Amino acid sequence: QGFEVVLPQAIEIDGIRARLGGLEADLQEVLVGEDGSLVRWAELGTTRQGPRAVFNYAPLAVSNILKENLWEKFPSVIFTSATLTVKKSYDYIRERLGLDRTFKVKELQYESPFNYQQRVLLGIATDLPDPAEHGFQAKIIPAIGESLLASRGRGLVLFTSFYLLNATAAALGEDLTAQGITLLCQGDMPRHRLLEKFQADTNSVLMATASFWEGVDVPGESLSNLILTRLPFNVPDEPVFQARMEEMRSQGKNPFYSFQIPQAVLRFKQGFGRLIRNKQDKGVVLVLDKRVATRGYGRWFLESLPPCPIRSGPAREVLAWQREFLQSTSPQRED
Template sequence: MLYNSDFYLPNGLLGNVEGYEYRAAQQQMADAIYQILDSGHLGIIEAGTGTGKSLAYLYPAICFAKTKQEKVVISTNTLNLQDQLLNKDLPGLRKLGIDFNAVVVRGWVNYPCWARAQDFLFTVTNSIEEKLVTDLIAGLERQEVTTISDCPDFSEELWEEVQAESDLCTRGKCEFYEHCPIFINRRLAEKADLLIVNHHLLLADVSIRQKLGWDTTAVLPSYKHLIIDEAHHIQDVATEYFAVKVSPVRLSRLLGLFYRRRKDRGLLNRIRQQVSKSLSEAEAADIFQLIDWHILPQIRVVDDVGAKFFDELAKYLQERNGADPESLRIPFRQGIETESVLTAYDLLHSNLRKWEIQLEKLLEMTESLSEKEGFESLFYLEAYYQRVVDFRVDLEFTMDVNQPGYVYWLKAMERQRGASLQGAPIDVGPLLKENLLFQLSSVIFTSATLSVNQDFTYFRKNVGIDFEEAWDLVTLIFESPFDYQKQVFMAVPKDLPLPDSSNYPEELANKLVDILALTKGRAFVLFTSYKMLKEVAKYLRTVGLEQTYNFLVQGEQSRYILIERFKVEPNPVLLGTDSFWEGVDVAGEALSSVIITKLPFTVPTDPIVMARSELILELGGNPFRDYFLPKAVLKFRQGCGRLIRTKTDRGLLVICDRRIMDRNYGETFIQSLASCSIENDYLDKLKQEVNLWL
């Protein structure tokens, strides 16, 4: 199937689709995508809202994959975009007679493991859980169950008991291998033209390839061409992916794999059952003695000393009482020097070692049984033992704090006691460069927001494109086809205090009463901190705004429910932080106003942020210019981008942070937005102008 640019013309194939509007930028972007894939280059393409970005890369990617017989991987950050590709864009292309094979590849834990489900039934004591897992197995037999979405009644805890996991899978040796959903999916992936994945899975595959090489099947089959959509997230996902974390939750999950008192469940219970069924009393005695007298008591000790250790970390965090009470950076190479933490660490570490030694003994004693029928759980013993070792190694790593290029910190747990210990690479650029960019023939990054003032320097640095020589780098910006001059009224009220002033939340709430009235609600109010959101919500409720509008406040319901309610309820006002600045698509009058309460500068006390700005300083850069400002501008563009989703949308954009007009850097924010008229005046005056405009 040869690529034909005419596909996008009004008299081309796409022109047959009802409601199709020709967009020159979409066609140009598609041409560029095909060119980059074909010539083996690297591309950074920014495509403004409304360009039709996904169709601009799907069609050339399919044509390229079919003609060259080479797979193209498409990676997205959000499920929303994946759903759009799968349920709208790809079926739409098929309807036009374009023949291709696209497969979504998900991470292991999204699939059920038939063998684990079967094994679970041996120890289950709860009849509801037994019924659910029995139905799951019946569904697997009928090939009706494929992923977690086919099991909506499973609790998170129950799903964890039956989910597929790489280290617990016996692969070819498993009796269900041929009919196992995850391997059916992986076999389909081998034959696919397009593979649709998310950024996490992409990086999981990369980390396996670091060891196995690029010409083999890791999570994904071998591939050489990659398109990363929502690419502005790749740095954060990579940082999270390469981070090391030890937490009370991780330890309690680990302990629960072996033994759960309340539910009489866990691997040791299963091994006990198998041993007592298959071996004579005398043969079983030694194994029982090891489990009952040594391993189980040791698990209780690890549980206790682990809780003590994480509590000591939390105490240490509180006592330091730094600028950010939620997290605290641990000095590089120096580490935590407080006696009580070090004593608790030694105790946990030595008891983890003791536990490992006991498990090694159990593995040794059961080695001859592992090949026998009915002793499949001994395979899990080996895998769980490895997880204990990994936990101890990660604990050493995060307490040693001496890996060059890493930043280490403590973080308070959100809903429980204790604090977690974490370590992450300060700069993921070199990791992405070596392990991804240099391994592939072509890579294209795309998103609606990658540049700051038409400049990609910040993004390039984040993803490791600090070289020119190896590839020709193609950078392109396709402006949105929307007429922002006509569609947006941007207002900056002069009469608000600076966002850091103590009276700002109250003043903001007072002004919001008037601002919200302009569009009868139908507004997103975007915050940079949950604390301020809660304060403002309280003020607005005190003045009775709940009687006028449908008040939707982040934290009071799930994000999904809040957005769905916003779309259908009259006069909604949604107050949201981070996750509402992007990925929310409400077209038409339903969303008539976006109110930015504060320019979204990152908190400078965040340990990763601190370490990144220090690194920039060390290399002779300017942290504000090279990091804080571009990061804030990109987020600001995302937030503002919620307002206009179609050519017919019109709306009011209010920036309640007057630094955008008063400070030098404000210009960078303004210039990064598509041009629209800006009014900077007292609110009473602005209200008159907005009313005229509306």
């Protein structure tokens, strides 16, 4: 009986010892580790229980990890995605994955089954302030409101910050509600519940950021107006992001063109892809960041999208084109 009592306790103690050993190893790596392939940082804050510190470390690049655990262990690996290319080229993703010219890589691109030329209008407002300029927020919020009223809801508005999302929701909430449009915002409820409500209510609007730029599948009438408030560049003070840019500078590369733009292009493509989810879907993508049309690097974004009609000009004209497109008779069902 004594053995039966002690054994579970011993197993529990061994488990605690193993976890403590793992924590010790992690803490050693964060505080005094010399592995140059890792990024280390601490996050300091306060909770109800008092001060809180979170220590983190992450690989600077995943290429070597993938090589050891994937490329060298399997005879073949297949990647499929609608967002693997930047300007129709696989160069960026190959570099990130460590697939240099020593690997035999077969690249294939297939045409989309969706008729973007007939079912999508891409509108770019070019008279709004640059996102870095004073007055950007004050100008885009009315444009968002007018666009959502024109589409009678049925809109997904994607932001790159909660600050602008919350400011927009606060400014437009009453006007939308007065027109019978339900406003849903990220954070109001769990993600899956937000998407269920948005899908079920064709007179609703969903405002979101971060993860909603990808993985959102809302086919049908509930989504015909997709608004991208600004180009989705990474936050520049994020530790891993900063470390990767520093590494590129040390290699003589320009991190803006080698890393920041390609990353933003892939996220932009993911956002664009939320609109058309089946052959019957139709709608407008409204871009409120004029840099996509006025900066030289804007072509990286546009050339990475499926071919579709593009209208750029003053917000007033773009919104008029949007209304006309959405009010036009929907084409017959495509087989």
